[in-house]
Amino acid sequence: MELTEIGFDHIPTGPDRDRRISRAQATRRMGSKIPPPYPNGWFAVGESRELKIGGVSAVDAIGQNLCVYRGEDGIARCVDAYCPHLGANLAVGGNVCGNCIECPFHKWRFGENGACVSVPGVENAPKGVSIKQWPTVERDGAIWIWYDAENRPPMWNIEEVPELEHWGYRGRNEFIVSAHIQEIPENGADVAHLNAVHSPSLVSSLGEKYPLLYDLIGCHVWSASWTKGDDHTASMTLTHDYKIMKCHLCHIDVKVTQIGPGHVRLFMQSPVGPILVSQSVTPLAPSLQRVVHRMYSPTHNAPLAALLVKSEGAMVSIVGLRGERIGAGPGRHRGLGVSRDDSRPV
Numbered sequence: 052m053e054l055t056e057i058g059f060d061h062i063p064t065g066p067d068r069d070r071r072i073s074r075a076q077a078t079r080r081m082g083s084k085i086p087p088p089y090p091n092g093w094f095a096v097g098e099s100r101e102l103k104i105g106g107v108s109a110v111d112a113i114g115q116n117l118c119v120y121r122g123e124d125g126i127a128r129c130v131d132a133y134c135p136h137l138g139a140n141l142a143v144g145g146n147v148c149g150n151c152i153e154c155p156f157h158k159w160r161f162g163e164n165g166a167c168v169s170v171p172g173v174e175n176a177p178k179g180v181s182i183k184q185w186p187t188v189e190r191d192g193a194i195w196i197w198y199d200a201e202n203r204p205p206m207w208n209i210e211e212v213p214e215l216e217h218w219g220y221r222g223r224n225e226f227i228v229s230a231h232i233q234e235i236p237e238n239g240a241d242v243a244h245l246n247a248v249h250s251p252s253l254v255s256s257l258g259e260k261y262p263l264l265y266d267l268i269g270c271h272v273w274s275a276s277w278t279k280g281d282d283h284t285a286s287m288t289l290t291h292d293y294k295i296m297k298c299h300l301c302h303i304d305v306k307v308t309q310i311g312p313g314h315v316r317l318f319m320q321s322p323v324g325p326i327l328v329s330q331s332v333t334p335l336a337p338s339l340q341r342v343v344h345r346m347y348s349p350t351h352n353a354p355l356a357a358l359l360v361k362s363e364g365a366m367v368s369i370v371g372l373r374g375e376r377i378g379a380g381p382g383r384h385r386g387l388g389v390s391r392d393d394s395r396p397v
């Protein structure tokens with residue numbers, strides 16, 4: 052479903068409406084005190100299962116043009132897209148040779164640490180020629196790279212989730228959000244909006260239209276509290292109930308951990324078993340984010356996890372259509388809603 056019109060209801064229908072919306076987005080006032088659009092941290096640049104051995108992927112994100120590839124040793128690596136020789140794009144026609152990436156233009160090869168290891172027709176590769184290699188790790192089904200504005204090494208490692216050795220992947224939702232990256236975790240920390248925006252039933256909107264039906268149809272009830280962790284983490288405990296009349300059904304406890312600016316893990320304990328939702332937020336532009344939710348669960352709980360994939364996509368879409376604003380503080384631009392719901396089948 053295309054949701055690019057969210058927040059631009061004031062632009063009248065017409066053949067050039069899409070162009071006018073694009074122009075309105077481009078001219079949005081950014082304010083003079085916005086935080087860095089690309090903060091330091093780990094950012095997801097692809098899905099692990101989609102990058103096979105020998106595969107090459109072009110990624111444009113975090114203000115960078117990148118080439119992500121998987122060597123014969125099975126390790127995913129990420130280098131700058133542009134070759135230090137004459138600037139060809141390694142991600143467009145580049146080949147994986149062993150664990151090296153080979154440029155399509157003159158076939159220079161760059162090894163595991165980014166150094167040039169061979170040049171056709173030359174006995175010794177030129178010394179001191181290399182391509183920037185980005186710290187890369189695979190966690191929660193995604194490939195993450197470390198971005199640091201001052202090129203420092205990673206300040207933390209992403210720990211593995213032991214449960215994922217046994218749990219299965221149940222699907223993902225992807226949303227393109229028109230907002231500064233800081234607004235995404237701030238929206239999560241804004242616990243007051245949960246009951247204001249996410250209370251109406253996903254089952255039916257009749258309760259909103261006809262207040263007499265509201266108690267019969269029921270609504271979602273949330274409570275949450277945040278605590279700050281170490282330098283790069285914060286955690287939230289969240290509870291959800293579905294309330295019909297005076298009955299509280301479907302109680303779910305959620306332990307949320309924000310890990311740096313671009314990663315959140317939500318461990319849910321539902322009546323029928325646990326689910327992990329791993330969220331990644333990757334800045335595609337200063338005020339454009341790709342938000343992906345990947346769901347995992349034990350086998351016995353797969354149907355609920357699959358339902359969560361679908362209902363979460365629906366909830367974000369509905370909320371987007373209702374016009375939930377993601378952040379609108381003074382001096383900040385007004386990030387707005389969801390522009391694409393790209394949920395995939397389980």
Ligand code: FES
Pocket residue numbers: 134135136137138139154155156157158159
């Ligand atoms: S541009 Fe890459 S090898 Fe020449």
Ligand SMILES: [Fe+2]
Pocket residue numbers: 238244248249370375
């Ligand atoms: Fe929300």
